[in-house]
Amino acid sequence: MLLSDMGADVVTIARPGQWKNDPRNFVNRGRRPVEARSQEQGRHRQALDLIASADALIEGFRPQVMERLGLGPDEATQAQPKNSSTAA
Numbered sequence: 001m002l003l004s005d006m007g008a009d010v011v012t013i014a015r016p017g018q019w020k021n022d023p024r025n026f027v028n029r030g031r032r033p034v035e036a037r038s039q040e041q042g043r044h045r046q047a048l049d050l051i052a053s054a055d056a057l058i059e060g061f062r063p064q065v066m067e068r069l070g071l072g073p074d075e076a077t078q079a080q081p082k083n084s085s086t087a088a
Helices: 041-052 074-081
Strands: 008-012 033-037
Touching: 008 041, 033 041
Parallel strands: 008 033
Antiparallel strands: none
């Protein structure tokens, strides 16, 4: 919420039907929802594309969950074109 208040484009990946756009829920203020099932291969590619264009990734899973989903630090770093090595 604070990041979006400062002008950041905050994207939340949610399960289908999980996101509730309730105007009384101020915690979701400024977030843009993208619904995706983690098991679908096309949605996995969509999540990696979002990571590739992001400046930061904040996740709240238990340890090793992002790795099991194929979205861990190694995959996120490879998806980021800013992090690719250009040294000869």
